[in-house]
Amino acid sequence: MLLSHSTRMFEMVTSFNRSMSDHLTLRSLSFNSSGAASHCKSWVSRSFHGLLVIGSLVSFLLAMGCGYLYVFPSFSQAIHGSGISKSNSSTETCNVFHGSWVQDYSYPLYNSSQCPFVERGFNCLANGRKDRDYLKWRWKPKNCDIPRFNVHVVLEKLRGKRVVLVGDSMSRTQWESLICLLMTGVEDKKSVYEVNGQKITKQIRFLGVRFSSFNFTIEFYRSVFLVQSGWVPKNAPKRVKSTLRLDKLDDINKQWINSDVLIFNTGQWWNPGKIFSIQGLLFPGW
Template sequence: MDPRKHLFLDHNILAIISSKRRVLFGFVIGIAASILVVYLLASINTSGAFPRFAFPRSNDSVSASYLGNSSSLSCSSLTGENGTATASANCATITATLEGNFSEPQSDLGSEKAHQWSHVNSLSSKLDEIKKPLFDNISKNATDGLGVGRSNVTTRLDGDFRVKIESLQNFSVRKTDDSDVSVEAIGGDSQMKCDIFDGGWVQDLTKPYYPPGSCPYIDIDFDCYKNGRPDDEFLRWRWKPYGCDIPSLNATDFLERLRGKRILFVGDSLNRNMWESLICILHNSIKDRSRVYEVSGRNKFKIQGYYSFRFEDYMCFVDFVRSPFLVKELLLKTANGSENERLRLDLLDETMAAYHHADIVVFNTGHWWTHEKTSSGINYYQEGNHVYPVLDVMKAYKKALTTWSGWVDRYLDSSKTQVVFRGYSVTHFRGGQWNSGGQCHKETEPIFNETFITKYPKKMIALERVLRKMETPVLYLNISRLTDYRKDGHPSIYRKKYNSEEELREAEKIQDCSHWCLPGVPDTWNELLYASLLMEGKGPWRK
């Protein structure tokens, strides 16, 4: 054989082999590069290099949120016009949990900077930031959740604080008939569209939920219509979250989901305001209203200040128990026959016996912590046998909330009882307080200029810190901002009927700018409670 041919053959074979090697080598390099890219992307999502989260501002703060080991509730759209839910909602969750030692921010409540409500921005699809932090001087805390979902991706932030980023869900609420509203997961999205507690008031001529003067269960102090309030424009407003809608409260559906169960409101007279509102909304939907009645002479709950209404057709109860501080009030008689009031910051109120029997418990406290005795804190607060000569009211408030949260974590079964905490309802006294000439008389429309909105209440800051550390999932209704707009919704002088012009003039000296007329603003609180329970989807509130 010609050696040149042999060499030529070997050369061709080598060329082919070399070519195949180059292709194979390029293929291997491509695979390796792809794996590296995937690895880097995964590392970005779970490493300490993840963008830092900060608390939302007061207006987007932990919305209808689960603070503790849970999720908040936010949707881009729950309902269409006229209460018919047609649009989808983008819901997201970022759940914060405490692990190890977490140090509080340097500044305490007394030195918090002034913060105004502001309009919420959306969460970017890549979660590169949560805009508009709640406290400009707090950088290393994390939000507790801005939506609904599950995915269990955990990211470490500064210190030992961890944020669980849960999958983003779309939800839609569809009103299928007069008695059925369903919440349905329809996929995922990467952008949180709406916080249902961040929005504004829009006129709605279909409001209120029940005609003024039609509900026999409203306290005379809240029944502005019967007490002669001449205007009714304040009733024609609906809360609309920015960029989305929430469903109207379907009373028949609410009762059906409450069938055989009990909802209990616990707190001060503002929660009584909300309780009466819910009774009236539900009562108005019943055809035979004789089937709704107040339960009296009950042996099960022999508690002073306990009120219960039964809806016979649904075998359910809507109850209220008075506990303005949530912790135990004491009235002690001295040797000379006088009485001393004390507040036991380390003991829960005896009304706690009723909490176990409720399927939903809606707590609140706040307004009684502004009274003179609680504010001065002189020989008033007690822990164990120790009576504080003087104790700052905010420190006492935090101690009381810690006692409450510890009891809830220890004694309430969250698989059986849905715990809800309604936030602080803002007052609108001008020119003084309730007992010093403060007024809100002749206010006929909401605040529209946000520069007039007040600072975020310090009590809410303290409350959110306590809720955040709880083991029990707490559904948090942050209604502070939406109430702040409604300077027109208070009873003011219309707390009673007046027999003369002189009585009416005298009434202007002491006005009620804390509570709310019914029908009125508390109807919206219950509307938001209803939407939040649907979005959470627990037990009978599932689809």
């Protein structure tokens, strides 16, 4: 459509240029009887070529301008139709990271005291905490609602899959919570077990829980920086206790491959307090 509009505009300006050319040619013929007329003819010829170039440029700009005005509304609608919209507008898409915690007395979604995969230190109810208001909160995005967790739908979607979480103790507690959530939809609780028969502790680098009736596993690998640590170079400052190889993934990274879902968590470790006061950074060739 843009091409057809541009062609019509170009034809209109070309027609105008031709009429101007014929008119100027007739005028130039009337001056052929004298030397002054010859000089005038040369001037008119140069002027004609200049007008022709200017006319072609104007025709191109007009064609592109008309095409832009014709096509842009459709282009804008296509963007909005695909889910991309401006922020702070009535059609803003759901941003799950922009919101706040709101009270919801239908929570919690599971009883931590009945879940065998909750670490003892994080089991507040089992440790004697009396109040339960801290359990009655859920995350509410600003412009939308997150659907309530449907354990049966999630279990079916994870059937035959492998989910891997990599990070620190925060990742481990999220891993525990996900397992406890999913266990509420499993009838035979004994069909859910840690693959190596280990208890959940912070000292173990690898933990994996298998949901045998759904043929999937949820695994956790402790790797707070995600990269390899190394020895301190000879000339390093005394405050450097260890180094990080930014060009090398953690030596357990081969265990992460072939996962269907891979979730990393390392952000809170990359701050000045943990990096420059405690750790040294080892770059290639240092």
